[in-house]
Amino acid sequence: MLQTINVPKQGMGVEGPVQIMGAGLSGLAAATLLARAGREVHVHDIRNDSGARFDGDFQALENWSLGIDFFDQLKEWGIDSSEFKSTEFSVVDLIHPDDEISKAKTDGVAYRIVERGTSEHTIDQGFKRMALAAGVNIHYKSRVQVEDCDIIACGPKGTSAVAYGEIFTTKHENLITFQLNDKLAPGAYSYMIIIDGVGLICTCLWRKQSKSDRFLNETIAWYEEHYPDVDRQPVKRVGGKGDFTINSNYKSDGRYYVGESGGLQDFMWGFGMRMAVWSGVLAAKDILGECDYDKEVRKQLLPYVRTSVANRFLMNRVGDKMFKRMCKQWMRNQKRKGDGLAWISRLFSPTIAKRVIYRLVNRFMLEKDEKALGRGVRRMPFRKALKRDVWEPSPAAVAVGERWDAVRRSGGNTSFDEE
Numbered sequence: 001m002l003q004t005i006n007v008p009k010q011g012m013g014v015e016g017p018v019q020i021m022g023a024g025l026s027g028l029a030a031a032t033l034l035a036r037a038g039r040e041v042h043v044h045d046i047r048n049d050s051g052a053r054f055d056g057d058f059q060a061l062e063n064w065s066l067g068i069d070f071f072d073q074l075k076e077w078g079i080d081s082s083e084f085k086s087t088e089f090s091v092v093d094l095i096h097p098d099d100e101i102s103k104a105k106t107d108g109v110a111y112r113i114v115e116r117g118t119s120e121h122t123i124d125q126g127f128k129r130m131a132l133a134a135g136v137n138i139h140y141k142s143r144v145q146v147e148d149c150d151i152i153a154c155g156p157k158g159t160s161a162v163a164y165g166e167i168f169t170t171k172h173e174n175l176i177t178f179q180l181n182d183k184l185a186p187g188a189y190s191y192m193i194i195i196d197g198v199g200l201i202c203t204c205l206w207r208k209q210s211k212s213d214r215f216l217n218e219t220i221a222w223y224e225e226h227y228p229d230v231d232r233q234p235v236k237r238v239g240g241k242g243d244f245t246i247n248s249n250y251k252s253d254g255r256y257y258v259g260e261s262g263g264l265q266d267f268m269w270g271f272g273m274r275m276a277v278w279s280g281v282l283a284a285k286d287i288l289g290e291c292d293y294d295k296e297v298r299k300q301l302l303p304y305v306r307t308s309v310a311n312r313f314l315m316n317r318v319g320d321k322m323f324k325r326m327c328k329q330w331m332r333n334q335k336r337k338g339d340g341l342a343w344i345s346r347l348f349s350p351t352i353a354k355r356v357i358y359r360l361v362n363r364f365m366l367e368k369d370e371k372a373l374g375r376g377v378r379r380m381p382f383r384k385a386l387k388r389d390v391w392e393p394s395p396a397a398v399a400v401g402e403r404w405d406a407v408r409r410s411g412g413n414t415s416f417d418e419e
């Protein structure tokens with residue numbers, strides 16, 4: 001049963017107990033730092049646990065957008081990365097739209113895969129443990145009003161894009177793939193991750209589709225054909241939405257908007273976890289009098305968000321031909337520089353050209369959110385489907401769908417609304 005809690009309203013400057021809405025990554029990061037500094041902190045979440053929104057999904061902590069390793073950043077903030085399981089990858093199968101498969105490699109860590117959800121080893125539970133150890137009071141199944149909270153950390157509100165995938169068991173060795181194919185993942189990408197006997201095949205839709213399960217079924221069928229050694233035993237389907245916004249104010253009426261509640265997301269590909277934790281840390285530091293949240297978000301995070309808006313604008317204009325050129329460029333660059341991260345890192349880095357593109361396109365790319373009272377929120381709308389998104393599923397994809405239906409009938413669950 002959902003509890004409704006009346007909390008004492010805070011004034012500007014957050015002098016009494018700090019009230020946080022949302023026990024996800026951004027909310028718990030902020031809570032931990034505040035409690036460690038001796039503040040009384042209450043975190044409220046409408047769900048029954050941290051990570052419940054994801055239920056076993058694998059996600060990638062990207063390690064290319066900055067010169068600094070994300071785990072070094074966590075250490076600097078006092079966040080212990082050994083509290084959750086993470087698996088490092090330095091090689092990824094890059095799948096071109098014409099099905100060529102190249103190896104993108106680096107000597108360092110390209111990304112770390114973490115699990116989201118309520119199992120002990122997930123990143124959500126790791127952050128929860130750190131928060132509890134610091135003395136944070138977490139209230140699950142607790143509904144609070146925005147007006148009663150100091151930090152708003154409740155994840156996506158609107159929908160700019162969706163991603164969904166199938167979790168399976170397999171005997172295949174650890175593997176990660178990244179696929180650019182506009183038919184399987186309209187405007188975005190699909191991927192397969194296998195870690196210690198558990199796999200995920202996921203597709204991201206940056207254009208709104210009817211009968212969207214055909215994209216996942218077709219993607220899985222593609223993997224069955226090209227990675228025949230993956231003895232996939234479907235377990236469940238997972239997914240969710242992403243909310244990409246640019247805000248005029250990240251602190252408004254004395255309230256801090258962090259993580260996806262502040263639209264702090266990667267518009268191009270949706271790598272939002274790093275920014276979620278980072279913004280939570282900045283909000284805590286502001287409350288502790290160590291920085292100015294709005295100013296630091298603009299300085300440290302917004303250049304990357306704006307670059308991702310420019311990248312998204314460009315991505316929206318291309319299809320498989322350009323994706324193929326990108327893959328070739330990436331591989332040529334890797335050969336020249338001896339590091340597969342150099343090209344992708346450049347893609348994510350703020351440049352003068354990207355700044356100019358952002359200035360030119362942001363006004364007509366983003367739509368005003370009238371409900372975000374006075375915060376000046378502009379959202380990237382979920383784009384309409386294109387003519388090329390209408391196609392009949394292959395017989396192999398129909399078979400994938402039928403297999404999933406049988407699993408679902410015998411108890412396989414779905415963590416999102418399939419419609």
Ligand SMILES: Cc1cc2nc3c(=O)[nH]c(=O)nc-3n(C[C@H](O)[C@H](O)[C@H](O)COP(=O)(O)OP(=O)(O)OC[C@H]3O[C@@H](n4cnc5c(N)ncnc54)[C@H](O)[C@@H]3O)c2cc1C
Binds near residue numbers: 046163
């Ligand atoms: C399918 C999928 C795959 C993704 N893959 C990646 C990836 O590979 N790499 C990456 O970096 N990012 C990925 N992301 C994005 C990433 O998950 C988010 O950017 C990140 O979790 C945002 O953190 P947050 O703290 O803002 O929100 P969350 O971590 O989602 O936490 C929000 C919390 O607020 C709670 N809540 C919601 N409404 C209320 C309310 N009214 N009151 C109280 N509590 C509330 C929720 O229950 C939740 O616990 C993915 C997203 C999706 C959907």
